[in-house]
Amino acid sequence: MSEPVWPLYEVFVRGRRGLNHVHVGSLRASDDQMALHNARDLYTRRNEGVSIWVVRSDLITASSPDEKDPFFEPAGDKIYRHPTFYSIPDDVLHI
Amino acid sequence: MTTDTLENHFEQTIDADQRIEPRDWMPDKYRATMIRQIAQHAHSEIIGMQPEGQWITRAPSLRRKAILLAKVQDEAGHGLYLYSAAETLGADRRDLTGQLITGRQKYSSIFNYPTLSFADVGVIGWLVDGAAICNQVPLCRSSYGPYARAMIRICKEESFHQRQGYELLMTMMAGTDGQRAMVQGAVDRWWWPSLMMFGPPDTDSPNTAQSMAWKIKRHTNDELRQRFVDMTAPQADALGVSLPDPDLSWNPEREHYDFGAIDWSELKRVISGDGPCNAERIARRKEADENGAWVREAAAAYAAKHAGGKS
Numbered sequence: 001m002s003e004p005v006w007p008l009y010e011v012f013v014r015g016r017r018g019l020n021h022v023h024v025g026s027l028r029a030s031d032d033q034m035a036l037h038n039a040r041d042l043y044t045r046r047n048e049g050v051s052i053w054v055v056r057s058d059l060i061t062a063s064s065p066d067e068k069d070p071f072f073e074p075a076g077d078k079i080y081r082h083p084t085f086y087s088i089p090d091d092v093l094h095i
Numbered sequence: 096m097t098t099d100t101l102e103n104h105f106e107q108t109i110d111a112d113q114r115i116e117p118r119d120w121m122p123d124k125y126r127a128t129m130i131r132q133i134a135q136h137a138h139s140e141i142i143g144m145q146p147e148g149q150w151i152t153r154a155p156s157l158r159r160k161a162i163l164l165a166k167v168q169d170e171a172g173h174g175l176y177l178y179s180a181a182e183t184l185g186a187d188r189r190d191l192t193g194q195l196i197t198g199r200q201k202y203s204s205i206f207n208y209p210t211l212s213f214a215d216v217g218v219i220g221w222l223v224d225g226a227a228i229c230n231q232v233p234l235c236r237s238s239y240g241p242y243a244r245a246m247i248r249i250c251k252e253e254s255f256h257q258r259q260g261y262e263l264l265m266t267m268m269a270g271t272d273g274q275r276a277m278v279q280g281a282v283d284r285w286w287w288p289s290l291m292m293f294g295p296p297d298t299d300s301p302n303t304a305q306s307m308a309w310k311i312k313r314h315t316n317d318e319l320r321q322r323f324v325d326m327t328a329p330q331a332d333a334l335g336v337s338l339p340d341p342d343l344s345w346n347p348e349r350e351h352y353d354f355g356a357i358d359w360s361e362l363k364r365v366i367s368g369d370g371p372c373n374a375e376r377i378a379r380r381k382e383a384d385e386n387g388a389w390v391r392e393a394a395a396a397y398a399a400k401h402a403g404g405k406s
Binding site: 005006008025026027028030042045046064 | 118165168172175176179180188189241244245388394396397402
């Protein structure tokens with residue numbers, strides 16, 4: 001008998017209102033509902049969360065570390081996107 | 096990129112105290128070492144549910160039963176955090192469980208000792224979890240990101256484990272002579288195995304140098320063992336128990352406690368399968384795995400039936 005393989009799910013928890021959901025780990029479950037219940041039991045035993053997302057790991061599209069430098073390069077030379085790029089006289093306040 | 100360039104980048108990341116993350120290139124040996132260490136750690140948490148789990152139905156009060164249930168549930172959770180970290184390296188947790196129950200992967204030698212009285216529950220919390228904390232706090236800065244993050248969660252929860260154990264022992268020490276004798280007996284049995292939890296002495300630990308270079312480990316076995324003895328000796332005094340080592344004494348020159356020689360042949364014996372409970376622990380885990388097979392199958396069938404258009 002071949003054992004059924006439960007898919008891997010990634011778990012994201014919102015710690016409290018006002019915060020983003022943050023990735024906390026993964027788990028195995030047979031379906032979405034079980035993934036949610038297991039995530040509650042595994043990652044929020046001490047009130048660590050007010051909201052949980054689970055998503056099957058194979059549905060996530062991620063950037064590849066091999067192309068890391070070229071992939072993020074477009075942001076590298078655009079220093080004018082940062083407020084510190086602009087010099088403003090010291091006596092001009094609240095800016 | 097050539098392997099040399101990749102290896103260079105890996106080494107630079109480690110040297111800069113940055114974390115290695117799952118999809119980064121890493122040397123095969125680093126990956127294999129991490130999988131082995133994380134799996135062994137996960138197995139220890141899962142097998143570690145057994146010695147104390149045996150006392151849940153016999154806990155002396157509802158309060159102690161609720162605490163013990165929560166603690167054993169935490170051990171399961173710690174095992175799952177760690178299997179999750181192992182899976183980021185390409186390991187499969189069903190496969191890891193298979194390796195555990197067929198004896199191809201190991202777990203901590205400490206869980207091969209029996210829990211003979213309820214005082215053992217307290218001593219495990221105080222000494223065994225105390226030793227685990229000493230080992231694990233530096234692992235929160237381990238070079239592999241998912242492992243380090245799992246360790247942060249685990250360490251937060253271990254603190255509850257250690258404190259509930261010590262409080263349990265304080266309660267028993269304030270009880271009858273019989274209860275105090277139970278505590279002392281448990282301390283006598285668990286002290287030396289707890290010191291062995293840190294692994295073989297540095298002179299006989301061939302993997303330590305590479306693990307330190309890769310920042311998988313941050314301190315040697317003997318450094319951590321010394322730290323544990325230094326922390327624990329005063330706690331034993333406060334509790335009113337004696338540690339079973341006539342050579343244990345404060346050394347003002349070293350500013351550390353000296354302690355007696357450890358029987359390394361016992362550690363070797365227990366690791367190689369000849370401890371008091373090795374066969375029982377594995378048999379229990381195998382039984383649980385087999386008894387769960389129909390549940391896994393039924394859940395998968397239910398999921399397939401309700402999946403509709405989803406794969």
